[in-house]
Amino acid sequence: MIADRLKNINKSIIRQIFDSAPPNAINMGLGEIQFNTPNIVKLKAKKAINQNEIYYTPNAGLTELREAVANYYNKQNMQSISFKNTCIFNGAQEAIFSVLFSILNPDDELIITDPTFLAYKTIAAMFGASTKTFPLDSSKAFSFDIKQLEEQITQKTKAVFLNHPANPTGKAFSEKDIKEISNLCKKHNIILIADEVYIELYLKKPIPSFWGHYDNTVIISGLSKSHCMTGWRIGWVVAKEELLEKFIVAHQYISTCVSPITQKAAIAALSEKGMETIKSLRKRLIKNYNIATQYLKNHITYEAEVAPYLMIKIKDDDITFCKQLAQKGLIVMPGSAFGKESQGFIRINYALNEKKLRMGLKILLKNLT
């Protein structure tokens, strides 16, 4: 009785590993920043609850929040956009789903990196589209060659979907890369989608956005990582109005709107004071990064640019390794889950409290041969 699109979608490796871990396992697996949401955000949410009026908002979101999102991009970029270029979603996940739902026909092709976030390929497959990949070369610090991207473009290519900065590598595209990729997409008239949800978590220097280089660029982002708001489910899309209008229609039929409690909290997060909180978050992440790299110094093969991921080269089969480690009380992710290039690596997330982090790293180190 199930539609064909879901017939081959089964329990992911990640879920299998999770389920095999004891309940008190240290979680260095999921893509969460395991710190508390800033007080300014929580206070605004409680105020919104006290003020009632927790009704439907416009499908695309509260205008004040959409303006705050537009301003966030306008501050970094010469190109001026308005709230009409933004739509608020239930997390970046719903944004990813809605954008692909809005653009992919069966038999379209989507180009992604190898490795990358798992969901892009799975969602594309649900719509009958196929994915082609170009490598982020694991032997060259997960860097890429634009020729290998261009080789994947065919008449059927609808879009290139990048995670920038990237899960699972913690690497970002440079300003030069961004211009080259944007120009390439322009040349072939294909949509360029950049999921930038990690962009604020840089370790050394700010990461430039893909926004503002090419008309058919779609930016997906949100506050899950920058404001430790994974559970709040708040994301957005920025695009030209012609595309955005269709994303709003998709969002309307998928989930109507985002809770105004979360939306008002997000307005506080994007305020000047709310954005200040990212500085202390970064400090904490850099401290954890230094701890992790100190423990793992003999196993690191490249330098990450953003938190919270590190990829560690291991000698064993990565899936077996992660399954065994989970049973010993530490959850980390196998590189194989993200692509072929990351096979033989494991991904660790070091954004958890220092005591647990050190405990986790000790367990990990003991099991690395």
Next chain:
Amino acid sequence: MIADRLKNINKSIIRQIFDSAPPNAINMGLGEIQFNTPNIVKLKAKKAINQNEIYYTPNAGLTELREAVANYYNKQNMQSISFKNTCIFNGAQEAIFSVLFSILNPDDELIITDPTFLAYKTIAAMFGASTKTFPLDSSKAFSFDIKQLEEQITQKTKAVFLNHPANPTGKAFSEKDIKEISNLCKKHNIILIADEVYIELYLKKPIPSFWGHYDNTVIISGLSKSHCMTGWRIGWVVAKEELLEKFIVAHQYISTCVSPITQKAAIAALSEKGMETIKSLRKRLIKNYNIATQYLKNHITYEAEVAPYLMIKIKDDDITFCKQLAQKGLIVMPGSAFGKESQGFIRINYALNEKKLRMGLKILLKNLT
């Protein structure tokens, strides 16, 4: 650049009417209960914010909430279900989308009533499925004939999707209807989906659920109406595990999970004290129903069984009437938006504060000829 599935989806009549109304218009249009969320729910949400841990929950929802949902059905029914038969969604809307996404192949047929909630047909069309309708006869108090339902069943029929109690009519299926429809679906081996989000808002006597009569029944419901929680985005699905597992996969890729703030608030809503609040809500709705029917006594053609909708027969074209009324500061919905059978009717929602309700009814009455 847009996928074919969205090409013919345009701004709905409802949205057109909304946009033509002045900002201070009285809203008797949208399907909201315009009262405050009960304090017990708001307190629990604020407590959840204070306690932090606002992280991802399992995709299907917090076990405690899923158990509360299962108990809600177990109290009304002999058939005992567990939390494994439930999944928590971002509102009933995401549940509707996810269920149809999970079951409909292109060229499948979905049977709905005429009139009914707009989204079922639109979403089915997005998946390449077509809808067939059977009438709720407007000349017979929007009652139905099971033969007319059976006539619509073909080899291609995947499911029957009912709104019970019904938007826009405020009528419900009887225990006898429920048994007949369940048996019919069983006979033809098709899925029976019942969106029961209005079920707690009965005016005179409790409405029985479709749950428990047939193995392939899927119940969609939520707290938007029963606890004035439209803005919180909380809904659920109840089904046998074999189907439910696929709905959870869909939900995972669509939006990951529902905010734990909302989920914890929902646990409070489903507690004994939380369920008590529905009694005072019903009192208030019955009072408003009596006010509305008093004003409109010369225009009512049937008796509604649940709040908050009334359908009024008018003499003019309903769309023109609603557009003109919106410009005069009152938003109501044209029956045509819901189907052919409701053409020539308007739908009003009387769940707003009494002062505004009386103002709205006066404007309406002045314009009814």
